[in-house]
Amino acid sequence: MSSSQPRFTVGICGGGVSGLCIAVALSRCPDIEVHVYEAANSFKEIGAGVMIWGRAWRALSLLGLDQVFREVAGAPADGSADPQFGFDYRRSDLGSEGFLIHRHVLPYPGHNFHRAHFLDALADLLPAGVAHLGKRLVSFTYKNTPTGQVGLHFVDGTSATCDVLLGCDGIRSVVRRCMFEGLARDGRPQLTQYIEPMWTGEILYRCLIPSEELPLKNGGKHPVLQRPIIYCGNNKHFFGYSIGRQKWVNVGGFVTTPGRRGDTWEEPWVSECSVQEVVESFAGWERDLQDIIKCVERPMKWAVHQVKPLPFFAHRHVALVGDAAHAMTTHQASGAEQAIEDACVLAALLSHSSVTQANLSQALKAYERVRLPIAQHVMAVSAATGELYEMRNGLNGDGYSAWISELKTLWRWVAGEDLKTEINKALVMTRDIGGTRFQYKL
Structure with a gap:
């Protein structure tokens, strides 16, 4: 951290994949103060595996973390990944032999990680004083200040203040609960349906x-x-x-x-x-x-639970990230991938010199406009992929040709628009939403 006055302070609730990715990226900015509040006494996540490919690997590269994770994955010295990375799909419930339906090779290399190793690598990159363990959030409140600061209140009776709060606290997010309960009390009772996962x-x-x-x-x-x-x-x-x-x-x-x-x-x-x-x-x-x-x-x-598709991810100076915003089924192994994309877009926005306390809410809305449709599309195709795997869509006749065609369609999003383009879109939106003029090109 710089000894000079920070441009703003970022509070991150939750030290999982998205929270630590954002924290590591923003901690490299001398004019931003960042704090991670983790409920547990160590950084850990439920689950064992993390699969990273395509867009998520590009996000790690933009965050400056790709080389770190090549080493964690045990990639070859030249940093290459398996060029035949993909999945074998087998029909397995019709007898002792089974048969191959399709070998799906993704058009981009990838790596598999043990989730604990992935988080350990991120935690090791955090500067001293950024992480605060044993800090379970109870609620947040908007403070009556000119800049719209956010007050954080923890189970142990302590509190903290930040200029922007990022809810990276998972599928049972306290930040999501507080956000939607508060808005329901303010005249939007229909929002309570989004609090509990399904x-x-x-x-x-x-x-x-x-x-x-x-x-x-x-x-x-x-x-x-x-x-x-x-x-x-x-x-x-x-x-x-x-x-x-x-x-x-x-x-x-x-x-x-x-x-x-x-x-x-x-x-x-x-x-x-x-x-x-x-x-x-x-x-x-x-x-x-x-x-x-x-x-x-x-x-x-x-x-297996998921978050219902939310109508928005951000309100004022608070944003939902990763599973707090779009916890999904695991049928495309894309939950962590989407969390990393969220982190990449948010880190790029918040670290940009043109984003200040005055337009933080516009930046968070721009993040929402870029990430919400993509994440919710992935949520939908993940559920549809599970239907396909379990033969509930009637496409397993005719030598599985229709089944294979649908599988390829469901995976098509991964080769979508470049993340850098999406980040530039978000920066343009920040300008347009707030009516400000600044240089946004990366």
Whole structure:
């Protein structure tokens, strides 16, 4: 931090992927003061794997973090990634053999990470004094000041003040709750419907398996160590891919009850379950998947929830980021990817010299206008991808040609508009919304 007066102060609630990406980027700006408030006593996230490719990798590059994560991923010395990065899709519920439906190679390389390693790498880049652990937010209030500061109030009785608050606090976001409850009290009661996440009707069984425990197949590694695999079937599917420099395999099996999407889930969202529950859920599926399930120990059972598509991400000097804004199903493994894109756009906006206390709200609205339609499109195609994997859309006839065509369509967004173009759009919007004139080109 610079010893001179900062241009403004950024408070980040939540130290997950989006929060730490923004914090690392903004902490490099000598005229911005940044603080991360994390409820836990260490930086951690539920979940094991992070898959980064295409747009998210471009975002990390724009944030100046790509080389760090090449090293974390154990990429070759030249920094290259697997040029054949993608997924094998198999029909797996029709007998012991199963068959390949399609090998989908993405038009861009990618990397898989252990989520803990990903967060550790970010946390190591934070300067001293930025992170504040054990700070669980209770509420925020708008202070009666000329610049519209935000007051933060924590469970331990302490408080803090910032000029802009970024809610990076996950699917059960306190920042989202406070934002929408406050607006509901001010005459918009319909907004209360967006506070609580929604159960998708899906159950997910998750586990990490040491790679060395998987049996050899035909004298070589198990196929799931070669490339990510999606095992597809009626109302169920199972995924597996290696992480942590191939020391572990991140696996998960989805079981969906059609028609229960939006129902209330009364039990804990995450709980322990028996191995037998997983075995019974995928009994009779193909042999390669059975070899994986035989290695499962201490599985966790998740009730998969998502945030309802929000009407907006930002209000005054407060913005929702990552899962707080658009927690989605994992069927395209794009939740972290979208959080990184959010972080990239916000960091570029807030670090720009033309953004000041006077136009912070315009900058946050510009972030919303750029990111909301993209993130909610990804949320929708992620849900549609789960429907496709579980054969609920009637496209699995005629040699699966229609199924494959739909799969390619659902993945098309990843090769969309360049992030740098979107950042420039957001900077132009900041100017136009506020009626100010400044140089916006990166």
